Amino acid sequence: xxxxxxxxxxxxxxxxxxxxxxxxxxxxxxxxxxxxxxxxxxxxxxxxxxxxxxxxxxxxxxxxxxxxxxxxxxxxxxxxxxxxxxxxxxxxxxxxxxxxxxxxxxxxxxxxxxxxxxxxxxxxxxxxxxxxxxxxxxxxxxxxxxxxxxxxxxxxxxxxxxxxxxxxxxxxxxxxxxxxxxxxxxxxxxxxxxxxxxxxxxxxxxxxxxxxxxxxxxxxxxxxxxxxxxxxxxxxxxxxxxxxxxxxxxxxxxxxxxxxxxxxxxxxxxxxxxxxxxxxxxxxxxxxxxxxxxxxxxxxxxxxxxxxxxxxxxxxxxxxxxxxxxxxxxxxxxxxxxxxxxxxxxxxxxxxxxx
Numbered sequence: 001x002x003x004x005x006x007x008x009x010x011x012x013x014x015x016x017x018x019x020x021x022x023x024x025x026x027x028x029x030x031x032x033x034x035x036x037x038x039x040x041x042x043x044x045x046x047x048x049x050x051x052x053x054x055x056x057x058x059x060x061x062x063x064x065x066x067x068x069x070x071x072x073x074x075x076x077x078x079x080x081x082x083x084x085x086x087x088x089x090x091x092x093x094x095x096x097x098x099x100x101x102x103x104x105x106x107x108x109x110x111x112x113x114x115x116x117x118x119x120x121x122x123x124x125x126x127x128x129x130x131x132x133x134x135x136x137x138x139x140x141x142x143x144x145x146x147x148x149x150x151x152x153x154x155x156x157x158x159x160x161x162x163x164x165x166x167x168x169x170x171x172x173x174x175x176x177x178x179x180x181x182x183x184x185x186x187x188x189x190x191x192x193x194x195x196x197x198x199x200x201x202x203x204x205x206x207x208x209x210x211x212x213x214x215x216x217x218x219x220x221x222x223x224x225x226x227x228x229x230x231x232x233x234x235x236x237x238x239x240x241x242x243x244x245x246x247x248x249x250x251x252x253x254x255x256x257x258x259x260x261x262x263x264x265x266x267x268x269x270x271x272x273x274x275x276x277x278x279x280x281x282x283x284x285x286x287x288x289x290x291x292x293x294x295x296x297x298x299x300x301x302x303x304x305x306x307x308x309x310x311x312x313x314x315x316x317x318x319x320x321x322x323x324x325x326x327x328x329x330x331x332x333x334x335x336x337x338x339x340x341x342x343x344x345x346x347x348x349x350x351x352x353x354x355x
Contacts, residue, residue, distance in 0.1 A: 007042050008196050013071050031070045032241040050081030068241050069109040091140040108251050117146045117201035120153045130314050134272050143170045148206045150174040167275035177213040193247030215244050
């Protein structure tokens with residue numbers, strides 16, 4: 001397993017491997033790319049293409065299918081692999097499926113750090129940044145803020161002050177592909193050997209260009225740059241996991257226009273909104289949702305100006321969005337139960353009157 005440890009194999013996966021599918025016919029790999037129904041794995045045999053076994057292809061829930069970053073079991077036939085099972089995930093970065101759909105979309109799995117990239121050429125948006133941080137934190141991943149294209153601004157402090165309004169402790173890095181010092185700081189202080197990092201952000205923020213600059217021999221498909229906007233015309237369209245020269249692992253993602261909340265449980269301010277957490281201790285009720293309850297210290301702080309309006313409005317918006325997502329999930333569960341009951345009744349009827 002030594003060669004796989006360079007790709008993030010750790011004690012968590014060793015524990016789940018112990019006593020499970022340990023026969024010689026089963027091999028272990030990590031998904032480094034998904035392109036349609038073709039999976040690219042890193043294995044002890046090197047890189048290998050694989051397909052899903054029938055069990056996974058036709059029987060597994062969509063959220064349980066392998067994603068980039070997943071560890072899997074596979075069977076090897078010549079140069080082809082067949083994925084038969086997926087290891088339990090340490091975590092998974094997810095969002096609500098874009099558009100009107102209410103299912104979760106798993107972007108990648110088993111991630112240590114998420115680098116939220118915003119460009120300083122009109123892409124900087126404090127509330128969008130807060131949305132990313134909330135979802136990433138709720139997924140059990142450590143967020144890192146990367147403000148790219150710093151060569152286009154004259155004052156870092158103005159942006160630092162904006163980020164500090166969120167009251168969060170995640171580190172902030174300024175960088176540019178034209179600034180070797182900023183890139184070196186990312187390389188040495190953020191991108192850690194054998195740890196998995198994911199780059200996320202809107203289209204055109206420069207994620208792939210940053211990755212190219214950090215890894216000289218990597219040639220991702222990035223678009224030409226418009227002189228008027230300094231934005232890429234075409235960016236990454238598949239999620240891929242790469243190993244940088246220092247041994248760190250980085251997943252690049254397509255630009256995301258939407259990053260809807262899709263948490264497993266009801267959103268709570270606890271741990272996700274630190275500014276609100278500090279105020280919530282003075283609320284009259286321990287289970288206060290900070291909406292319209294009497295004696296709410298958070299609402300009072302908002303009214304008096306002690307709480308930044310943008311933070312409170314962001315909290316309310318995310319609470320509303322998550323509640324809508326939860327209601328849709330309950331609707332699907334209820335319909336699923338009703339359909340299941342109808343199927344059972346139909347089977348019982350046929351068995352009763354068959355001849």
